[in-house]
Amino acid sequence: xxxxxxxxxxxxxxxxxxMLGVSRGCLKNGIKILVDEGLLVQYRGRGTFVTDRKMxxxxxxxxxxxxxxxxxxQGISFQTKEISGGIIPADAFLAGKLYIKEGDPVFFxxxxxxxxxxxIMYIENRIRANAVPGIEKVDFSKETxxxxxxxxSGKKIGFSNARYSAEVAGETKGKAxxxxxxSPVLHLEQHIFYADDTPAEWGNVWxxxxxxxxxxxxxxx
Numbered sequence: 001x002x003x004x005x006x007x008x009x010x011x012x013x014x015x016x017x018x019m020l021g022v023s024r025g026c027l028k029n030g031i032k033i034l035v036d037e038g039l040l041v042q043y044r045g046r047g048t049f050v051t052d053r054k055m056x057x058x059x060x061x062x063x064x065x066x067x068x069x070x071x072x073x074q075g076i077s078f079q080t081k082e083i084s085g086g087i088i089p090a091d092a093f094l095a096g097k098l099y100i101k102e103g104d105p106v107f108f109x110x111x112x113x114x115x116x117x118x119x120i121m122y123i124e125n126r127i128r129a130n131a132v133p134g135i136e137k138v139d140f141s142k143e144t145x146x147x148x149x150x151x152x153s154g155k156k157i158g159f160s161n162a163r164y165s166a167e168v169a170g171e172t173k174g175k176a177x178x179x180x181x182x183s184p185v186l187h188l189e190q191h192i193f194y195a196d197d198t199p200a201e202w203g204n205v206w207x208x209x210x211x212x213x214x215x216x217x218x219x220x221x
Contacts, residue, residue, distance in 0.1 A: 004050045010040070012047070032180075067113065067121065067205065068144040076115060082140045083110040083176075087129055097191065097202040098128045105129035111140060112176050120208045122176040127201040131155075149192075149200050158195035164188050166209070173206045184209045 004010055011019065017027050031048065034040040042048045071078050088108045095102045107127040112119050125145060129135060132152035140148075146157055167187045174181040186207040192200040 006050050009047050009049050067123075069146070071115070078120075079114045079117075080141050081112045081114070083112060085109045085136065085138075085140060087136060094126055094202070098126070098199045100128060100130075107132070107135050109140060109145070119177045122173050122206045123203065124205075125201050125203040128199060131198070131200070145201070146192075153194065153200070155194040155196060155198075155200075157200060158193050158197070160193065161191040162188060163190075167206070169206070177206065177208055179208070 010016070013024055013027055013031075017024050020027070022030075031040060031042075035042060035048075039051060040048050041051050068078070068080075086108060087105045090098065090100055090102055090104045090106045092102055094100075094106055095104065098104075098106065100106075107125075107129045109123075109125040109127065111123045111125075113121045113123065127135065127149070132149060135148065135152055138148050138152075150156055165187045167185055169177060169179055169181055169183045169185045171181045173185060174183060177183075177185065179185075186209045188203075188205040188207065190203045190205065192203065194200050
């Protein structure tokens with residue numbers, strides 16, 4: 001079986017069916033999966049092409065970087081779209097996460113981040129609003145979250161508790177990431193704290209599983 005170079009056009013469905021000895025229905029399903037994974041791209045009237053896709057890494061270890069800072073450190077240009085941002089009352093769950101009382105104001109922010117015009121992550125952040133006055137006026141399509149939190153609170157981000165898991169996208173996240181509902185995604189649940197140990201925000205990030213790798217450097221004890 002031959003390999004196709006990035007940006008090259010693959011054979012037609014009829015040619016592939018003949019080459020692989022499979023039905024057209026089976027082939028269509030296979031191509032759809034590869035398109036959802038970002039390995040192929042289809043253009044109306046032109047055909048199907050192999051993508052020129054670079055993996056994006058996010059380091060973990062001794063240094064806490066936001067995703068925006070991580071992308072910038074790799075020289076990767078990106079755009080951020082703010083879907084919504086507004087004040088909501090804390091329920092019992094959020095009150096526990098943010099060390100506040102039920103009913104206290106929480107700033108709920110939803111964003112999509114794009115690289116090369118394609119969505120790579122869907123982000124939800126829930127932030128202690130009383131600690132960051134004026135946050136509802138910030139344009140998060142231009143400003144990054146960590147820098148905004150430090151500027152408005154007058155505190156430094158200290159550390160995070162993070163947990164990664166593999167999930168199925170589902171309808172909402174799949175639509176945001178431009179993949180089918182049954183596509184795999186990488187989910188990060190992250191609890192960010194200021195240097196004085198008070199919570200800054202509790203967030204969830206869903207990443208394109210076929211674009212992101214998570215790496216770490218661990219010293220031997």
